[in-house]
Amino acid sequence: MLDLHQFIALFQGRPVPEDLIRLGGFQNVVKTQYTQSLWLTDHEKRGLEAGWSTDPAFLERLVAFGVANGSGSFYALWNPxxxxxxxxxxxxxxxxxxxEWVIARNLRELLQLSGLDVEPYVDHESAYFFIDEDEEDEDKYASDAIEDYREWLREVAQxxxxxxxxxxxxxxxxxxxxQFDAWKAPYLEGR
Known part of the structure; x- marks a missing residue:
């Protein structure tokens, strides 16, 4: 269960996107995987600190808010x-x-990408969503509540x-x- 108060605290007093608040409420209602490519959490900042940088100037401009795949990749909003x-x-x-890859221009694009119900592949060379053309495989690996998420996407997020x-x-x-690469470079040198 996502604690919405702790989730809101991630934004350190900045306006929390309404789409994230509504998605958090949806996530708490369905209580199961609704897409393979997004699950909201309030603890991904630890991943930033452990794997990237503890520099306060680095952490101040990033809000880590969700899991991106089953192997530990995560999303953050970057304040440009x-x-x-x-x-x-x-x-x-x-x-x-x-x-570290920019994958969407804004949160609403990420929500649309998440409707694909596929994990992003992320490594040092690239990040992308691989779509398997075999419908049988697609159905076999579909998230439990993907149709509920797609309905939420259409009706609530429009x-x-x-x-x-x-x-x-x-x-x-x-x-x-x-621009992101230029900004992150001083924080990640020698990593």
């Missing part, structure tokens, strides 16, 4: 320090095998799930990856 609200910050996936993740990921990288 442009005056925008957290709901508009780019989403970065931090890989359990390493690598978003359609995506059929193809690549254009969203490519646009996000084109807009934000170079």
């Amino acid at each position: 320090d442009d005056g925008s609200e957290p709901a508009e910050w780019p989403v970065v996936v931090f890989g359990d095998e390493g690598g 978003l359609d799930p995506l059929a193809d993740p690549d254009p969203v990921v490519e646009r996000a990288r084109a807009q934000w990856q170079a």
